[in-house]
Amino acid sequence: MPYLNEFKQILEEHGISSENLIRDGQLHRTATHTKPHKKNAAYIIHNNDPAVLWWCNWETGNQGSYSPKNATDNPIDQAKTQERLADIRKQQLLEQELRHAEAKERAATILQNCLPCTHSEYLQRKKLPIMDNLFQGRNGEIIIPILSKNESVQSLQRIFPDGKKRFLTGGKINGGFFYLGKNPEKAIYLCEGYATAASVYLASQDTTYLSFSANNLKPVALFLRKK
Numbered sequence: 001m002p003y004l005n006e007f008k009q010i011l012e013e014h015g016i017s018s019e020n021l022i023r024d025g026q027l028h029r030t031a032t033h034t035k036p037h038k039k040n041a042a043y044i045i046h047n048n049d050p051a052v053l054w055w056c057n058w059e060t061g062n063q064g065s066y067s068p069k070n071a072t073d074n075p076i077d078q079a080k081t082q083e084r085l086a087d088i089r090k091q092q093l094l095e096q097e098l099r100h101a102e103a104k105e106r107a108a109t110i111l112q113n114c115l116p117c118t119h120s121e122y123l124q125r126k127k128l129p130i131m132d133n134l135f136q137g138r139n140g141e142i143i144i145p146i147l148s149k150n151e152s153v154q155s156l157q158r159i160f161p162d163g164k165k166r167f168l169t170g171g172k173i174n175g176g177f178f179y180l181g182k183n184p185e186k187a188i189y190l191c192e193g194y195a196t197a198a199s200v201y202l203a204s205q206d207t208t209y210l211s212f213s214a215n216n217l218k219p220v221a222l223f224l225r226k227k
Helices: 004-013 075-112 121-125 194-204 214-226
Strands: 028-030 041-046 052-057 062-066 142-147 153-159 165-167 178-180 189-191 208-210
Touching: 004 052, 041 075, 052 075, 062 075, 075 142, 075 153, 142 178, 178 194, 189 194, 189 214, 194 208
Parallel strands: 189 208
Antiparallel strands: 028 041, 041 052, 052 062, 142 153, 153 165, 178 208
């Protein structure tokens, strides 16, 4: 395949292993440079002209597609390339749904094996009490369930003693939330992070939601308004 070395170079530049590539137009999970024993990346390679590469590094959130210019220099190849890119998008969405489902199962298993939070250096440093529905991790971190619209657990966030925050690999964040208190007849507050939400709740005693990220504020706000 004339473009294989070019494709390998692109994958390597994005921190993705380029060993034993399968070129059948299907999505394949693979390792990253930083975690060679896990499959935290994926790629799709179409072998025959017009050649197309798609990649995704889930650790960095980076993804993209590439087709050599001279492989799509006529209208027929250009149309074929667009068909392949459309197929790649379908495969990408299916893979995302699969990863979300896998993470949801892992989240449930983790919570089943966790105890309620009893001590947190992070919350102590923030001068916040330990409130209900927080769980304790093995390394002193607090574990916060990320709830879906029907309030089932769809993923988790870990906050470690030093303040570092980590989401469950593959977990769905968009539209997910956590809340403190339940007084829907009063004001409802929406914040980004747990410490801010806890502070607002303690000051107001009104229901306070957190979205876990700035990008997720709007989806949660729209859900709350509709609800």
